[in-house]
Amino acid sequence: MDTKERILREGTALFKKYGVRSVTMDDIARELSISKKTIYQFFKDKDEVVTLAMKDFIEQEKEEYAALIDVKNAVEELALITKCILEDLDDINPSLIFDLQKYHPKAWAIIKEFQNNFLRKAVVRNIENGIKEGIFRDGLDPEVLAVLRVQQIHMACDNQLFPLDKFSIYDTHMKLFDHYINGIVTEKGKEYYNNFLRQIDIPTTNHY
Template sequence: MDTRAKIIKGAAELFTKYGVRSVTMDDIARELSISKKTIYQYFKDKDEIVLMAVQSHAENEKEDYNYIFNRSRNPIEELTLMTRCMRDDFRDMNPSLIFDLQKYHPQAWKVIEDFKNSYIKNALVKNLRDGIQQGLYRENMDPEVLAIMRLEQVQLAFDSRLFPPDKFNLADTQLQFLSHYVNGIVTEKGRELYLEYLDKLELHQTKTTYNNEI
């Protein structure tokens, strides 16, 4: 890994853990055991680091989800693997991260919004349509409406006014929302298959073990 990539990776880890606003250039330099001068040789300011970190995250997410889409044998298996991937993403994420990006880093936030409203939405719509065709999801649904609702569910959990971090765990809240979503779309056949996959894939595993599953 070259120095530029190392800085992006290290900064991203700090942003995820502490939020963006509270992390300074000094914090990044200290975490990576390099000088602040070295960081400025590669990036003009913190905003550029944030943008690069978010872009890198979006590309990594695409790789993870593309792997899931290419290997899943049915929409339920796809949804189960997406469930665990999402759980892993949110496990150590500071809830303030989304607020910080929205308020202080509009370019980075646009990357997230574009990723959500195009790539993720399209994936959800396809999953819903395939599930309906295979009798795993209810027929009387509009995939576009349900996909948008699901995207907004994810974002809602980051609202500290509704879910203050001292009272609600982000990952647990997200999984509660997901459980509500799944139980609202599956047929009895789909629910049985979903529960079967949950038991089989053991959600305590991490997404680094995907290659050894099933």
């Protein structure tokens, strides 16, 4: 791993742990035992570090999600995607999302593009496969439901809709997903879903 990549990886780790505004270039340099001047040899400012760190993070996410394609069925795939999202949220300081939205629009645009393009297409394909497998209901509109699923992810992270002093991003996300999945599965799909949840460590709400 070269110096530039080390700076991005350390920056990503610090941003996820403390948020963006709380982390300075001095903090990144200190963690890597390098000078701040060294960082500026590779990046013009903090915004560029944040933007490229988020781009690097998203590329890792794409690889992780792509590995889920060969699972048993569409319910398991959708649940595993959600598990990845929940694990990411559990590992991220909630202020990171707010900081990106307000102070780093380029970095936030990378996150949004990932959700609205890569993730949306993955959900469309997943729903189409689930209908063919007989575990998602016939007559569903994959495009509409994919947009709904992506917007649920946005909603769970929206501090205005779900203030952090009243709602947990993690719990809110899972509850929205639980309503979503139970609205599209057949009886066969519901059985797959409930059996799968019993096998993995995902918090559950009351199932219908």
